[in-house]
Amino acid sequence: MAFNINYRRLVIAAVIIILSPVACNNGTEAPFPSNPITFVVNWPAGGGMDRAGRLVAEYARKRLDVPIAVINVSGAGGATGVRHVAESDPDGYTVGILGASLVASQYINPNANSVDDIDIISFIGPDPAALQVRSDSGINSLEDYVQRAQSGPTPIKNGNDAPGGVSHIAATLLQRLTNIELTLVPYRGYAPTVAAIVSGEVQSSTLPVHQLIDQHEAGDIKILGVMSEERHFMAPDVLTFKEQGIDLVTGDWRAIYLPNNIPEDRHAFLETLFFETISDPEFQEAARQLSFFITPMMAEETKLFVEDFDRSLYPVLLESGLVKARQK
Amino acid sequence: MSENHSRFGPKNQIAAGLFLMLWSVIGWLSLIGSPALWVNEYGVDPGPSLLPIISLTILSLGALALIGTGALQTRVQQHAGTRYWAMQIKGSLMPGLFAISLIIYITLIDVVGFIPMSAIFSITWMYILGVKSGNRTYSSLLPLVAMGAFIGVSLIYFVFLYLIGVPIG
Amino acid sequence: MITEFFSIASAVATDPYLLGLSALGTILGILMGCLPGISSTMALAILLPVTYAMSPLAAMVFLMAVFSASVFGGSISAILINIPGTPGAIVTQLEGYAMTKDGRASEALTYSLFSSTIGGIVGLIILMLVAPLVAKAAMQFRSPEFAMTTVFGLTMLAYSTPGSTFRGILSGVVGLLCGMVGFDLVTDVPRFDFGTSALQSGIGLVPLTVGLFGLAEVFRGIEGGVKGARKTPKLGALMPSFEKVRRLWKTILRGSALGAIIGAIPAAGSAIAVAVSYAQEQRFSKRGDKFGTGVPEGLAGPEAANNACVGGALVPLMTLGIPGDTMTAVLMGALLIHGLRPGPMLFAERPDFVASVYVALFLALLLTVVFGFLLVRHFVRLMRTPDHILLVIIAMLCVVGSFAIRNNITDVYIMIAFGVIGYIMNRLDIPVAPLAFGLILGPILEENLRRSLIISDGSWLVFIERPIALTMVVLSVSALVFPLLQRAKTLASNLKR
Structure with a gap:
């Protein structure tokens, strides 16, 4: 027989484990x-x-x-x-x-x-969501961004979630409140969106602050504004959208x-x-x-x-x- | 496709073709039944129906080709694979029953609880398959099955329900 | 990378929990690999849920141990009872079982263990050397490159199933369709959901693989007439005789290099690597005509190739997110569950994790040798566990394992459905592995293709204007046209005659 004496201990252990939850449950109202x-x-x-x-x-x-x-x-x-x-x-x-x-x-x-x-x-x-741009885009402020989006030769490409996702909603709200037209490029989740803006496939993104904080500190990416009531503790130097005159709070x-x-x-x-x-x-x-x-x-x-x-x-x-x- | 001639019998070609055709028919039906996929308002995006259409076209043509080759082969070699269909169905009887009992098993886990249901499931099938294997007497099978079911169920219970806390049953 | 490797290595080496996990994984891997009917893919698929609650590092340590050890385990059953435990062991039995019949079972196992280990280490070294380079190149990859690389991966499906290319492609297309189930990324429109919420989140990779490679094999076992206890030959001590092994050096190195290279081709896999290696050794060996009667070269070469594939197959998985074979496809499912998306970014952002994969694989190779030599005789005894006990336990494991992914009963139904589908496909001689690749590659292709077009403002030229994308297009086209040309040539010469 394949199952020899060595299994006996395992079996006993298993019995104890199976019975233990039964034993504890004795039904008084606690x-x-x-x-x-x-x-x-x-x-x-x-x-x-x-x-x-x-x-x-x-x-x-x-x-x-x-x-x-x-x-x-x-x-x-x-x-x-x-x-x-x-x-x-x-x-x-x-x-x-x-x-x-x-x-x-x-x-x-x-x-x-x-x-x-x-x-x-x-x-x-x-x-809260935030707006990030690549530093090599030459955009330095939210005002620049809106202006570039309104009068630039091609629409700015923004990396975001699939429709209905938080960063897609943030991008759509941004378009509505500033009257600009962006090309919304969908990615499956935050990590691929980060990769896209870092590689330069898109020029901007509407990700949460902490996703690109290292690149912001290194100077490759610039966070233009945070879409919250107060500034974010991880990037205290970045202004909120409200401080820059746009009433956009989302995320x-x-x-x-x-x-x-x-x-x-x-x-x-x-x-x-x-x-x-x-x-x-x-x-x-x-x-x-x-x-x-x-x-x-x-x-x-x-x-x-x-x-x-x-x-x-x-x-x-x-x-x-x-x-x-x-x-x- | 010439390579298939030698390897597969004509009935097999037809069966494989029909199987794949079933997929493509289901696919086409679902695609046609979803009007949202046919709205052409996506601008530069080719839309959510492009790849399904390409894939389904390849699949339908491929399935047709398999059926066609099979049919041609049948005309060449008349007697190839007699009783093929009956054999297919007879062979899949036990696995089919097993699949159905699996579904019953997972539905009843919620009602009866994991341990009793798994015990019933495993003892039943270990016994049936043991009898089928035929090189043991009925009475000598029982202790082996009991031991096997016990070790199997307690191992799964211990690892998944106890250690990982999977909320099943 | 080197500093990370050593810091992770020392962390793992001094952590009894991780060492214990690796040992457990190795033992389970050898065990499951040598049980007939449990392939490496299946072993990984059913043990994957055990890792849900672990840290990513612990999960990798465990899974790499299972992966690498089960490949060796598969060879044990091929050598001793002439049943390849894994697809990569299909040629192992040719020489291995011949040696067993000759009463040289221990010798065959020794050759196998020795060349497996060398092969595994060569594969790992190649992985460590090549992966960072590929990842660096892939950092330049944007959506068009990913789209075209995926197309190349799909064309390689044609080569993944020798002998039934056409059916392999169709099976891959079925996989593509399965990958389209659920909400579309770009427009958020549900597709192929048949109006049920159950299918809206798509068909998961893990339930699909557990069904196709786990439950489907159970069905096949039930159909194929269940066998009772089987007999296994008596084993002597496993001791490598250095004299004999030294003569095999070149064979082993050739096999390893071949395995690592073929393993790295998306979708190619170990079955092809071992076949090529076997054919090559037959050509090189002085005893080529005696192949099939127990020639060590015919065993050592493919065994090295089989294990070198492990490292090779990890190259495209980790650098591009495209798995090299079905085992790495399951590993990809494991990574995703732990929130890690394989791809070039993984190298940039999580070098510690990449290093931990290397360490885990190295440790697994080491422990496989140790346990292989020490415990092989005990494993062999477990091979006598009767099928009717084993199959039922495996079926229950598939059920609980697929439920545990998301604690969602839908996944269990999907798993059973693909168990049935896989079983039918096996019966009808339609290869199932391409289906799993299709499921992985489909969404990557569609997403990147459509994103490329959004970015390029609708111009399809984007796929040939960029050098890497163009290269991939050329490679894909030639991969498809080359066999056609060859066939046309043979056809033409046949006609002339």
Whole structure:
């Protein structure tokens, strides 16, 4: 027989492992949370959303007696993970992190959940978009850029996401607010866009600040402006668009959410838990190291923010012909 | 395509051609059924239907060529590959059943739970295949199957569900 | 790169966790490689999900160990029971099994292990020398170059399946179509989704490869009449006799060089490399006429070529993001899951990661020798595990592994679908490997082609105005026309007669 005596120990070990979760679960009503919490990241492991999610989960874990298991449920531009949370049991044991893609995909993708299908409980922070140009383009300011775009011999080529992606939205908003016409060149994600502007295939890009910060410091790329309320801590010398007279605030952001209909007390517990986690200076320092902007907000404020974002986004999507699922 | 004459029988040519033709028919149907792909408003971008059309054309022509060669060969060598179709279907019976039971297995994992469902699935199939292999008596098969199923299921449980935390079942 | 190599190497060498992972990967790799019915590609595909939770460095250490060790494992079953564990071992059995029948099984394994290791090291050295140069050249690559390089890769599909070129191309086209499923990059229009959200995010590389190379083989095993316990020959001690090995030096080096070069051609793969090496050794050897009766040269050359392919195949994968064979195609899936997109930027931005691949491969080669010599007899005992147990466990691994990619049940259905498709294609003698290449190359081609046209303002001239793109166009055209010309020539001479 192929299976000889050596396997006996392995088998005993396996029995113990299989039986252990059964043994622990003896059904008495304990205060929430008494079981492990599942934390759903709606993008693949290794990306920005994943790193942010894992960091939040790690620090939230320190305030709890139960473990938090981070899982990645990705697909359909982030919509699959949101559906996973929205359809989970409303017992407070499933929490998720999401970003701006939620707002865009509810219009683009007929199968995506809308903002109303979930309950956003706290805001982590924005990841503002910025406008970068190659230094050899001779463009030195936002004003130069707009002028070149309006009167240059050929349109400026801008590297961005596929339609509906954050950097595509930023580029479209930029066109609308400054009355310029760019050639929007689509790339699959941030890394290829970075490669494109570094290699000179495109002249400008609308990526988040940290993507090109090294090249900005080296002088190959110039960041003309940040599309946020305040300047970015990684590039304090770069003016915001508002400071340069253009009211453009956009980019990605990250927030924590639950399925709808969570019992009142658990909802309050989780809202406080994550707000305190994100406000924790130790967490904020760790987040800065990973180049995340942290501006904690409670549920009420976050909802207003998302509504506001929704309102500014809708006309852009409508104009790009991307509103295919729900009308407003 | 002359190279195919020697290697593949005529029925095989036709079967392969039909298989590939099925793909292209499904592809064409889906393409025609998506009006958004035919809107020509993309400017300098050749649009999302260019490559599908090129690929489907190559595939359809290629599939036709295979069927055609097969048909020609059949006329030359009348008796080649008799009972071919029956053999194909008979041979795929067990794998087909296995595929169907896999689908049942993954649907029931959600209801029954991973460990019991995997135990049922693995013991059943290890036993059936063991009987099919035929060089063991029925009674001597049982301990082997039990051991195999136990090691297999606990190994998968340990690595995927316990270590990695895959939320299945 | 050199400093990174040594700093990563010392980090890995002093980290018991990484060393342990590499050892585990090596053992699992040899084990799975030598189990009949589990190819290297399949071993990688079903062990890939285990690495999801690891750091990219740890994942690479583990997967490279599985990759390199399973190639050697495949030779064990080819030599001992005349079943090639991997496609690269198809000629290994010709001489290897002949030697086993002769009672020289241990000798054959020794030759195999020795030449595999040398081949692997030569492949690694070539990878380390050539990859940075290719990556540097590829830094000049923009969308038109990528588009045309992909076209070249697609034309090489014609050569990837000797004997059924035409069907190989059609299978590649099916792969292209599978790659188009989901939202289009440029316009965000869904294609081939049949109205279901399940297909909108496209067909993933990992579920497809697990289905095609994992589950499809299970189906084939079930159909092919399940075998019970098999007998394996008794083995003596494995000891390289230096006298015998010295006579094989040239053979091994020739095989290694050939393997590394052929491995580096996109889509060509180890099956071709070993076939060419075998034919070449037969020509060079004084005992060429005795090939097939257990001539060491006929074993050592292809074995070296087979393992040198590992390094070679990594060159286009890491520098261009185009895999050299099906194993590297699965590795590409692994890199993407860890957020690393292979390509020239990888060399510029993550030299530490590139170095870690080298270190991982080197460590894997080293450990394969160690475990090969020490444990081969125990591995051989496991080869007696009956098929009906093994096949069912593999099927469950495919299910759980494909689910674990994104924790998405759709991927399991896609995996099963491609298991069935792969099985049907095997039955109908349509090669499946081109399908996987098509799936990878299709999106790269389409994206870069259309982007080039957007940038060039719609002018197709962009593909011949740029020197590298033009070179690729010329290469592709000649790759397609050359066999046609040859065939026309033979046809003409036939007609004359």
